[in-house]
Amino acid sequence: MPDDLKPSAVTGFHPAWAPAVGGERTLDARLPFVPGGAGLPTPLVYDVSETTLRQREMNFAAKRLADMTFVSGLGWEDAQRRLRWRGIPPTGGLDAMPDGKARRARLEAAQAAGAIALAADPAARTVRVTWTDPSFGAPIVGGAAAPIGWGGIVTGTASPAAITATPIPRAPASDRPWPLGNAVETPAPADPRFTRAVDRFFASSPGVYGLLVASPERVLFERYGDGGAPDRVTPSWSMNKSMTGTLIGRLIQLGWLDNVYAPAPAPAWRDPRGIHSLITLDDLLRMRSGLAMPCLDPSGPSLGFEGSAVYFDAVDSFAAAQANIVSVRPGAVFRYINAGINVLAAIVRDRIERQGLPYHAGIYGLLPDLLGMSSYRMSADIAGNLIGSGAAFATLRDWSKLAVLYLQDGMWNGERLLPEGWADYALAVQHGGTSYAATFWTNADRRFPALPPEAAWLSGASDQRVFILRGANRVVAVSNETDAAMDLTALNDVLATI
Secondary structure: OOHHHOOOHHHHOOOOOOOOOOOOOOHHHHOOOOOOOOOOOOOOOEEOOHHHHHHHHHHHHHHHHHHHHHHOOOOHHHHHHHOOOOOOOOOEOOOOOOOOHHHHHHHHHHHHOOOEEEEEEOOOOEEEEEEOOOOOOOOEEEEEEOOOOOEOEEOOOOOOOHHHHOOOOOOOOOOOEOOOOOEOOOOOOOOHHHHHHHHHHHHHOOOEEEEEEEOOOOEEEEEEOOOOOOOOOEEEEOHHHHHHHHHHHHHHHHOOOOOOOOEOOOHHHOOOOOHHHHOEHHHHHOOOOOEEEEEEEOOEEEEEEOOOHHHOOOOOHHHHHHOOEEOOOOOOOOOOOOHHHHHHHHHHHHHHHHOOOOHHHHHHHHOOOOOOOOOOEOEEOOOOOEOOOOOEEEOHHHHHHHHHHHHOOOEEOOEEOOOOOHHHHHOOOOOOOOOEOOOOEEOOOOOOOOOOOOOEEEEEOOOEEEEEEOOOOEEEEEEEOOOOOOOHHHHHHHHHOO
16 A cells, blocks of 8 residues: 555544544444334435436536525526536445436536526525426426525425525624634735746636635635635535534534544434444544445345435435445445535534524534634525535635634634644544545645645535645635536646745
């Protein structure tokens, strides 16, 4: 195994919230025998029939249009111009991700032929997408809503939970200097070598919304492209996994959770007889939970690993995530999925409500509002759960504040928000064969040759990234239009000048 993909030396660091673990994990070694319990979760059987796949494609298009129109504020005509179809195949296996290119081409052809209709209701802040294909059957209708203060909600043909009709109470925006507030001084002129690299990057990546460079004290540089602006929120997709992981650290700091190697206290996993009892918080944070879904289509059953279903299906995402089965030994295999992060999000909700606090306002008050991330907003599922795995929105200035928190090892404005050493834990690879840490990606595989292997970043689909460069004491944030190509070689050249 290459040295850069071997476990990090940080595995020898064991504070109270991350005690040393060793030996084979077994149920008998960790839990006493019990004759009964709260009951086991009913396994989720995932429908991958052609009708359902088409429904997901229409739902996702509706969400993208609702997000661009009502959340990012790009306008309906502009949103339609920017929409790129996402073909949604059945879920992938343990070692492979599915390819949706053929399905995407079919969607593009259907729209070109006039078979797909797009409609928005500005007053209701909803979007409906309808695919009429008489050769297949009845029209397929997808839907999404974007209530004020929320990210887009996949609704299908239903309505979202009543709670989403009201904006979530938030701390007021602050005019204090960045990063504590929103006031940003005009940066000094950048080095010409850096500016030339940025020019080449924007020229070769026309979908880029913006690029920002900052130190812990100030914004050093920012530039915005077509559709971007300092105050415009844009999709982050899976960058929100890093927010959810950081919230777990916040709960540990508050004493609401014990340690990362304890069994994950998911609400639906409380029966100690269940195999889910072997899954730890660390397993969920590092994508090593072993969770999967039995899938069913007319050709027969299969085993699938949830890739992005939470953004396609109008379902209770927390219940669906906890209803995944355990397909492989927890901790044994890395497989990137959304379900495990939404189990963590369900735990966050449970811990907030156990404190007698309102869930929706509470999750913002735990961290985003403390960091002054006033533009940050999460998407909900149809049941009103705030999705932990992705689909949150914020400006680059606000996303960069979360990265600054890691540059400062969890300290913010003189207060410790995260356990001491959490940054070392969360930003370091602890298993071989992957460059994934604890809800952050790292440069262990030398994806960006200009960066050291210990560099880490928040990462979302379509090359959304916020780099945490602890050696340089810098943050670099970049946002990109969903499904638009980005020139990563040119981005690496930018990073080389920092």
